[in-house]
Amino acid sequence: MRYLGLLETYKDMLPVTDKTPMLTLHEGNTPLIRAENLSNELDLDIYFKYEGLNPTGSFKDRGMVMAVAKAMEEGSRTIMCASTGNTSAAAAAYAARGGLNCIVLIPNNNIALGKLAQAIIYGAKVIAIEGNFDRALEIVREITAKHPITLVNSVNPYRIEGQKTAAFEVSDQLGKAPDYLAIPVGNAGNISAYWKGFKEYYEQGKISSLPKMVGFEAEGAMAIVKGEPIAEPETIATAIRIGNPASWKTAVAAAEESGGQINYVTDEEILHAYKTIAGREGIFAEPASAASIAGVMKLKREGVFRGGETVVCVLTGHGLKDPNIAIKSVNAEPVVVEDSEAAVMEAIRKLEGEA
C-alpha cells in the first residue's frame, strides 16, 4: 500500500473536512529506530523517532501540511511567517506544493543566508525589516489579522494538530505508548503536540497507558526551567534558541499531567550526544535534536530510571540542516600519506588502533 501522507492517514483524528485539500509531500511515516548500543549502555529500551526524514528535513512538516491545507480550504492565496529556520523551509515547501505565495519576514541583522536558502529555493519571498525578530512576528500578526493572508507561525492552531500525529505514529510503531517520551524544548509547541496526541489516542482506546513527558531546554535558553523569559538566549542548538516559548503553559501542563518534567542540558552535553548518536548509532541529527538523548543520559545519571524502561527520543531535524556544526565539532583534517599501499596500510593500522 502506498503511503499518502498525514492528512489522508489520520483524517479521522484531524480537522480534515470534505473541503480540505489532501495536500501532501508524504510527510510523516518517519522511522522509529532502536538505539542498539545506547540501550545496552544505559540499561534502557531506547528508540529514536527520526523526524529529520520528513520531506524538508524537520518535524515542522507535520504541522505545516495541516496549516497550509486549511489556508487553502479558507481561500487564502498567501501564507506568511517570521522565521529564519525550519519553519520557513516547511512553509515554503507546502506553499509551493499548494500553489500559494509564501512570505518570510526576518530581521535585517546578521542573516545567515544558508539557513534561508532552503525556503528560497522552494520559492519563498523574503522581506527583511529594520527591527528585531519580535517586531517581525508582531508585524506578521498585524498583517494576517487584517488581510487575507494566513499566519503559519506556531500560534496557528493547526500546526499543533498536525504535529500531534507523531504521537500516533510512535504508538502505532511500538504497538503501545512508551514509558517516557524525551523531546527538545524550544518554542515548546512540539511537547504540547505530542502530549495532545497521546491523550487523544488514549481516549480512543488505541493505547492503554500514557508516557511520562520529559522535555529538555538548552541551558542558555532555559526560560521554563528558570521560570522567566531569557532576554538573550544562547545555545549551539539554534533550533531551540528561544527565550520566551510560545507554548510555555501547555508544555508545563504536559510535564505535570504526565508525571514528567522540563529539565535542561548544557551545550557540552548536547554536542556529546550529537556526536554519540552519529558515531555509535549511525544517525545524524541537528544539534537541537540531540537535546533529547542528552537529557535521557542526564536523567539516567540522576537515577530517574529504574532500568528497562522504554524511552522514545524525538530527533527533530536532520543533521544536514546544520552542516557547519558538524565540521566544527569534529577533527576534519585528514591524515595525509604518499600514494602507496604500504603507506596507506600503515595509516589504517594506526587509525584502527585509536578506534
Added chain:
Amino acid sequence: MRYLGLLETYKDMLPVTDKTPMLTLHEGNTPLIRAENLSNELDLDIYFKYEGLNPTGSFKDRGMVMAVAKAMEEGSRTIMCASTGNTSAAAAAYAARGGLNCIVLIPNNNIALGKLAQAIIYGAKVIAIEGNFDRALEIVREITAKHPITLVNSVNPYRIEGQKTAAFEVSDQLGKAPDYLAIPVGNAGNISAYWKGFKEYYEQGKISSLPKMVGFEAEGAMAIVKGEPIAEPETIATAIRIGNPASWKTAVAAAEESGGQINYVTDEEILHAYKTIAGREGIFAEPASAASIAGVMKLKREGVFRGGETVVCVLTGHGLKDPNIAIKSVNAEPVVVEDSEAAVMEAIRKLEGEA
C-alpha cells in the same frame, strides 16, 4: 506495522542468509510523490521516487546496508572506500551502526571538507593520498584484495543487490511497473540496479510489464552518450560528475533491453529542473537528481511520449546535501524595508505581483 528496513522487508529477494545481521537504519520505504503540476503541464503521469529521504540523504543507503551487512557476516572489522560524497556518508553511517571501522581514501587536492563532514561525524577516518582519485581507488582495491578489509565502492556486488530494492518499492507503490523509469546516470550502477530489480519482480510475476529505462548523463560527463571516457568530466551535478562509469555495460544493456535510451542534459537544463521541482512541486533534491526530470522534459520536447504515460523520475539525493548550489542558483538577497505594517504590505503586494 513498524517498518524494519530493506534486509527484513526484501530478504527473500536479497542474498540474506541465516547468518546475515539484520543491519538497518530504516533505509528504503521512501515516498513516491506525484508531480501534480508537472504531470498536467507535460501531459504525463509523473511521480518522483524521493530517495533523499533515506537516512543519510541519498539512495546509496540501499546498497550500503547490504554491503556492510555482508561484510559483518564475513567477519570483516573494517570497510573502505574511495569517495568524497554520498558513498562515504553511507559507508560511514552503516559502519557506525554495525560497529565497524570505516576508512575513506581521498586525493589530497581541493578537498571540500563540507562534502566529507557527514562521513566524519559518523566516525569515518579519512586518509588523503598524494595522488588522484583513480589512484585512490586503485589502492583501495589493492588493500582490500590482500587484507580482511571490505571494499564498499560500487564494484562491491552487494551494492547493486541492495539498490535493486528501489524497483521493488516503485512497483509496490504504483501497483504496477511504470511505463518509463527516468534516472540520472553517473557511475551507472543505479540504472543497472533498477533494471535488475524490475526484471526479478517481473520473473516472479509481481509485475506484468517492464518499464522503458531512460537514463540521463550530464553533458559535461556524457561518456556513454559519446561512447568514450571523458578525461576531465565537468558538471554542476557533482554526484554524476564521472568520466568513466563503472557499470557502463550493464547500463547500456538496461537501456537496450528495455527499449529505452541513455541520453544527456545540459547544466542549464539540470538547474532549470532543479528549481522547477522545488518551486512548483515543493521537492528539494540535489542537482544530479534533477537530471531525471530534466531528461523527461527533453524527451517530451523530442516527441518521445504519446501522452498519458506513467513516468517515475528517481530523485537520488536530498537538496540539503548541496546547499551551496541552492544559494548560488537563486537570488537570495531579501527585500529590506522599514519595520511598519504599511511598508511590509507594500513589499508583499509587489512580490505577489511578480509571482
